[in-house]
Amino acid sequence: MPDVALALPDNPGAARTVSLKAQLRRAERRKKLKYGALIVPLVVFLLLTFVWPIAALMKRAVDNPEVVAAFPATCALLRGWDGRSPPDDTVFATLANEMAATRGTPVFASAAKRLNMEQPGFRSLMMKTAKALPPAAGRSAPAAGRSARAALIAADARWGELAAWQLFARNASPYTARYLLASVDRKYDDAGHIVAAGADEAIYVKVLKRTFGMSAVVTACCLLLGFPLAYLMATQPARVANVLMIFVLLPFWTSILVRVAAWLVLLQREGLVNQALRAAGIIEKPLELVFNDIGVYISMVHILLPFMILPLYSVMKGISPLYVRAAISLGCPPIASFWKVYFPQALPGVGAGGLLVFILCMGYYITPALLGSPGEQMASYFIAFYTNQTVNWGMAAALSAILFMATLVLYMVYLRLVGGQESASRTT
Amino acid sequence: MKAFLSTPRSAAIALAAMTLLAGAARADITVISFGGSSQKAQAKAFYEPFAKAGGKVVPGEYNGEQAKIKAMVEAGNVTWDVVEVESPELARGCEEGIYEKLDMSRVGAKGDFVPEAVTECGIGVFVWSTVLAYNADVLKTPPRSWADFWDIEKYPGKRGMRKGAKFTLEFALLADGVKPADVYKTLATPAGVERAFGKLDQIKPHIQWWEAGAQPPQLLASGDLVMSSAYNGRIGTAQKEGKTNLKIVWTHQIYDFDSWAITTGTPKRDEAYRFIALASEPRNQAVFSAHIPYGPSNVKALPLIDKAILAELPTAPRNMESALASDPQFWAEYGEDLEQRFNAWAAK
Numbered sequence: 074m075p076d077v078a079l080a081l082p083d084n085p086g087a088a089r090t091v092s093l094k095a096q097l098r099r100a101e102r103r104k105k106l107k108y109g110a111l112i113v114p115l116v117v118f119l120l121l122t123f124v125w126p127i128a129a130l131m132k133r134a135v136d137n138p139e140v141v142a143a144f145p146a147t148c149a150l151l152r153g154w155d156g157r158s159p160p161d162d163t164v165f166a167t168l169a170n171e172m173a174a175t176r177g178t179p180v181f182a183s184a185a186k187r188l189n190m191e192q193p194g195f196r197s198l199m200m201k202t203a204k205a206l207p208p209a210a211g212r213s214a215p216a217a218g219r220s221a222r223a224a225l226i227a228a229d230a231r232w233g234e235l236a237a238w239q240l241f242a243r244n245a246s247p248y249t250a251r252y253l254l255a256s257v258d259r260k261y262d263d264a265g266h267i268v269a270a271g272a273d274e275a276i277y278v279k280v281l282k283r284t285f286g287m288s289a290v291v292t293a294c295c296l297l298l299g300f301p302l303a304y305l306m307a308t309q310p311a312r313v314a315n316v317l318m319i320f321v322l323l324p325f326w327t328s329i330l331v332r333v334a335a336w337l338v339l340l341q342r343e344g345l346v347n348q349a350l351r352a353a354g355i356i357e358k359p360l361e362l363v364f365n366d367i368g369v370y371i372s373m374v375h376i377l378l379p380f381m382i383l384p385l386y387s388v389m390k391g392i393s394p395l396y397v398r399a400a401i402s403l404g405c406p407p408i409a410s411f412w413k414v415y416f417p418q419a420l421p422g423v424g425a426g427g428l429l430v431f432i433l434c435m436g437y438y439i440t441p442a443l444l445g446s447p448g449e450q451m452a453s454y455f456i457a458f459y460t461n462q463t464v465n466w467g468m469a470a471a472l473s474a475i476l477f478m479a480t481l482v483l484y485m486v487y488l489r490l491v492g493g494q495e496s497a498s499r500t501t
Numbered sequence: 502m503k504a505f506l507s508t509p510r511s512a513a514i515a516l517a518a519m520t521l522l523a524g525a526a527r528a529d530i531t532v533i534s535f536g537g538s539s540q541k542a543q544a545k546a547f548y549e550p551f552a553k554a555g556g557k558v559v560p561g562e563y564n565g566e567q568a569k570i571k572a573m574v575e576a577g578n579v580t581w582d583v584v585e586v587e588s589p590e591l592a593r594g595c596e597e598g599i600y601e602k603l604d605m606s607r608v609g610a611k612g613d614f615v616p617e618a619v620t621e622c623g624i625g626v627f628v629w630s631t632v633l634a635y636n637a638d639v640l641k642t643p644p645r646s647w648a649d650f651w652d653i654e655k656y657p658g659k660r661g662m663r664k665g666a667k668f669t670l671e672f673a674l675l676a677d678g679v680k681p682a683d684v685y686k687t688l689a690t691p692a693g694v695e696r697a698f699g700k701l702d703q704i705k706p707h708i709q710w711w712e713a714g715a716q717p718p719q720l721l722a723s724g725d726l727v728m729s730s731a732y733n734g735r736i737g738t739a740q741k742e743g744k745t746n747l748k749i750v751w752t753h754q755i756y757d758f759d760s761w762a763i764t765t766g767t768p769k770r771d772e773a774y775r776f777i778a779l780a781s782e783p784r785n786q787a788v789f790s791a792h793i794p795y796g797p798s799n800v801k802a803l804p805l806i807d808k809a810i811l812a813e814l815p816t817a818p819r820n821m822e823s824a825l826a827s828d829p830q831f832w833a834e835y836g837e838d839l840e841q842r843f844n845a846w847a848a849k
Contacts, residue, residue, distance in 0.1 A: 179598030186597065193838040194689075197830070273698075276845035342725050364709060447664070447710060447847035458844065461566035462665075463837050 127477070133470035137249035140241070143184035144171045148245035151238070156265065160238050162222055169206055169221035176203035190465065191251070192240055202228040239263050252471035257281075277455070281475065284451040287369070288434035292381075294374045295430050296423065299381035303422070306382075307389035318386075325379040333443050336372040337363060340444075368444040376440065377433060381426040388422030421491065428487050432480055452476050529557045530582040530772045535759070536562030537715045538738040539629075542792035547780040554779065556772060564713065567594060574599050574765050582767045583776055585626060585759050588829035589667075589836055595622035600762040607774045609781045609799070617826075618798035623760030624781060625798030627789065630756040630815035630824070631668050634736045635728035636721045638746040646752045647676035650728060651704055661717050661729030664710035666843035667832060668755050671825060672730060673700040675753045681825040689835065698846055710847070721747055733815055737794035751820040757827035758798065790814065 141148045147168040154160055175181040181203065189196035205228035225232040232238075243249075243261060254260055254267060258275040262268045269275070302321070306314045324332060339345050340362035347359040362368055392415065400410035438453040452472055459469035532548070534540045540562060548558040561581065563569070567590055573579045586594065594600045600622040605611050608624050618625025635644055640656060650660060650672070662669050674684050674693070677700045687693035701708075709726060711717055717731035718739035733754070736747050761777045763770065779785060786797035787805035796816035797803065803811070811817055815824070 179596070182593075182596035182598070186593070189834065190837060193835045196834050273842060274845055276841075276848055280848065343723060447844070448849075450848060455844070461568045463840060464568050464571055465837065466568075 130470050130477075131474055133466060134252055134474040135248045135250065136467060136470075137187075137244060137251070138247055139180075139183045139187035140244040141247050143175050143180045144168060147171055147241070151242040151245040154238070154242055156239055156242060157235075159233075159235065162219055164238075165225055165232075166221040169225060172199075172203045173206050176206070188240060188244065191244075195237075195240065198229050198231055198237070202232070236263050239265070252467040253474065255468060256471045256475045277452075277472065277475075280450070280452055280455060281479070283449075284435055284476075285479075287366075287373075287449070287451060288431050291370065291373045291377060291434050292427050292431045294370065295378050295381040296427060298374065299378055299385055299426065300419075300423070303382050303385035303389055306386050307392070308394070321379050321382050324375070329376060329439060332376055333372055333440050336368065336375070336444060340368050340371070363444055364446050366445070366449050369441050369449045372444055373434065373437060373440050377430045380429045380433060384425040384429065385419065385422040388425075389419055392418045424487065424491050428484070431483070435476060435480060529559055530769050530776055531559045531561055531580060532583045532585075532776065533561045533563055533581050534585040535565065535714065537713070537735065538793055539714070539732075539734055539795070542734075542738075542789050542795075543780075545792050546785050546789035547776070550785055551776055551779055554775075556775060558776065565590060567599065570594070570764060571597075571599055577766060579764045579767045581764050582769045582773045584762050584764060586623065586762050587759060588620075588757050588827065589832035591620060591623045591760050591762055592829045592833045594762065595620070598765055601765050601767075601770070603763065604774070608778050613783075613799050613801050614781075615798055615800060618758055618760070620760065623762045624777060625758040625760050626780065627786070627798060628756050628758055628796035628815050630733045630754045630820075631663070631730050632733045632736070632754045632815075633728060633750040633752070634717060634721060634731040634733075635748055635750070636724065636726070636746055637748045639724060639727050643748065644728060644750060646750065647672050648678075651676045651700070653704060653707060656727060658707070658727035659709045659725060660704065660707055661709050661711050661720055661726045661731070663730055664712050664847070666839040667836065668730065668827070669701065669843070670694070670697040670839065671755055671827075672753070673697040675825070676700060681753060681823060684825055685828045685831045688839075689831065694839070694842065698842070701846070718744065718747060733813075734793040734795045737813060738792075751822075751824075753823050753825060754815060754820065755825045755827050756815045757829070 144167075147164065150164050150167055151160070154164070172181070175184075181199070185196045185199035188199065202225060206224060240263075243251075243265060251261065255270070256277050258270045258278045259267050260270050260274075302317070306317045306321075309317070337344075341347075342359045342361075342363075344362070346362060347356075350356045351359065362371075396414050396418070397410050400414045401407060405413070435451070436453050437451060438457060441449045441451055442454055442457075453476070456469045456472045456476075459465045459472070532543075534543055540560060544560065548560065551558055563584075565587055567586075570581060570584060571594075573581060584600075586600075591600065595602075603620075603622055603624060605619065605624070611619055615625065615628075633644065633647060633650055637643065639658065642655075644650060644652075644656060649656060662672070670688055671684050674687055674697050675681065677696060679687050688697065709720070711720065711729070714732045714735050717726070717729040718735050720726045721729055721731075722739065722744045731749075733749055736749050739747050761780065763773045763777070767773060781799055783797070783799050783801035783805055786799050786802035789795070790797055790802065790806050791810055794810060794813040794815075796814040797806070806814075812819070814820070
């Protein structure tokens with residue numbers, strides 16, 4: 074409203090109005106700051122517990138510090154090397170010096186382990202070479218270079234080949250795309266080009282597909298089972314609905330581990346399900362219900378069902394029964410009126426529940442690990458494998474980053490779909 | 502199973518709580534082992550005498566994963582003081598500085614131990630072995646070798662193997678007729694790896710993978726498996742507990758050491774040494790072997806062990822005839838690559 078005054082150029086009170094406007098703005102700003110201060114703790118909390126760890130994780134996926142830390146000078150020289158001709162004497166001399174200086178230390182071992190990760194056998198090559206080298210001495214550079222070349226090649230003939238140096242040079246920079254590439258079954262060849270991993274090594278594309286596929290199946294099963302139940306709960310009188318709610322929530326409050334172990338007891342070869350089926354004469358040989366996909370699907374659907382039912386129920390509770398009644402009274406058949414009138418109103422619940430279940434599924438670890446065979450393991454199993462078993466945290470971070478990105482994309486798609494629907498419903 | 506992975510942490514928390522209560526009493530140390538019947542035997546043989554000597558062990562268990570220990574050392578907050586480690590992990594952990602270099606003079610006389618048991622960062626606790634075990638109630642004709650393990654027609658039914666490349670690939674090659682002395686030479690070549698996985702392909706649908714040492718005796722006893730690779734000690738204790746139908750085939754067993762190692766930067770180094778020295782004494786090692794049939798690392802323990810038990814140890818001459826010693830250097834070198842390859846193969 075001060076704009077009205079400003080719009081009149083010859084107003085004698087213009088100067089005063091401007092200062093009034095400035096004052097108002099200042100007051101607004103102060104108020105904003107005051108309110109802003111209230112959410113500062115939240116922002117700090119989010120930064121510390123959410124943004125920072127994810128950023129650190131992303132960085133871990135491209136970090137490559139080991140070789141540079143152990144052999145900084147050699148790495149600097151190799152970064153300028155063309156990769157095709159044999160490296161010159163200074164490179165040999167520098168590496169020999171740095172090896173002699175760091176051998177026997179954890180830094181050296183980490184670098185050797187890092188190189189061994191790409192080329193099994195490199196660890197012993199490094200150890201053997203370091204052991205064979207004479208202690209670092211201050212001889213004149215060219216002579217030292219020649220003798221260093223001879224000494225390295227004498228320690229192991231592989232130093233005379235390009236492949237060893239190319240491998241070294243690929244790790245001469247503090248960042249690498251190797252882990253991310255490996256997470257999508259790609260790798261660098263000796264010349265530094267990106268190529269598809271061999272059939273024996275390729276695994277993660279399949280695992281990611283499987284992760285998505287299994288999540289989709291579980292989500293669909295949850296929807297099929299959860300929708301009628303949520304509908305029943307939303308339409309029954311409060312007393313019945315509360316009892317049903319308790320049945321949904323009780324398992325929800327039980328530890329996942331307990332529920333998975335319970336499924337193991339129920340489904341195993343000599344378990345209750347097989348015993349009952351055999352006693353009833355339905356089957357003769359026990360069914361294979363566990364350590365395969367059936368067991369994983371059964372228990373994952375069971376565990377994730379409440380995450381579908383609760384959002385569905387909360388949306389359905391808000392849908393007035395009058396609309397469907399009106400549609401029927403106007404002559405629309407019951408099924409069509411459910412489908413055309415009720416279901417579109419329940420759709421936000423379907424979306425929210427579906428997204429929740431799908432995203433939770435993608436990160437599932439313990440259920441497939443306990444009830445599945447190696448053929449059912451999802452991405453998180455391999456993240457745990459690299460974190461715990463092989464202590465290859467770069468690979469674990471890269472796989473996590475890929476999974477994180479996939480989740481983000483999925484969420485974006487969901488927002489697009491739901492957002493589009495809302496604006497569409499507003500225009501009609 | 503994965504369920505007990507959470508126990509080391511709870512043990513660490515319990516330890517932290519206890520040290521607070523006791524006003525940082527000097528004697529409490531956390532000792533991490535592989536759990537199960539092996540740890541029960543350790544409690545009798547090592548923890549109890551240590552308690553009598555005025556110390557106290559807070560036991561914890563893990564499945565051999567080095568990640569937690571590495572993270573502890575890097576964060577400078579070491580709560581696991583003494584850890585039982587397998588040889589390849591010991592060799593790597595020693596080089597990477599996760600474990601302290603051991604001062605043998607504080608442990609015992611070097612000459613008393615089996616030579617392979619004394620390494621830079623560790624001292625052997627016992628010799629354990631992975632063997633072929635079977636349920637004699639189910640299999641009327643006993644299998645004789647790993648070749649029989651692969652014979653689906655003669656011995657139908659599910660077989661158990663440890664989920665991972667280690668030992669699985671060795672057994673495949675042994676079943677394929679490779680001599681124990683040539684196993685690691687063969688496995689170091691691409692053709693040898695190909696051969697091992699090719700052999701595994703033959704029985705892949707019949708394998709059920711296990712992860713914790715306690716699983717094979719359970720699965721064998723319940724009839725879920727007809728035979729399985731298993732730790733000899735777990736089968737031995739199961740037999741003692743009345744499951745006498747479980748039998749061991751010693752042909753082509755693979756043996757290895759488990760060693761004590763001290764985590765780098767532990768605030769309780771002196772106590773850790775006291776514990777390791779005590780656990781390396783012949784008397785206590787003999788008690789351990791009496792509870793679980795694993796061989797002692799201290800040769801002076803042998804005369805103290807009952808004859809009947811001696812015959813059931815992996816180190817008994819009759820059991821050693823065709824044995825293969827696990828090669829920690831090979832696994833430190835090729836382990837990661839082969840484990841990845843194994844994962845890719847298993848997930849197919």
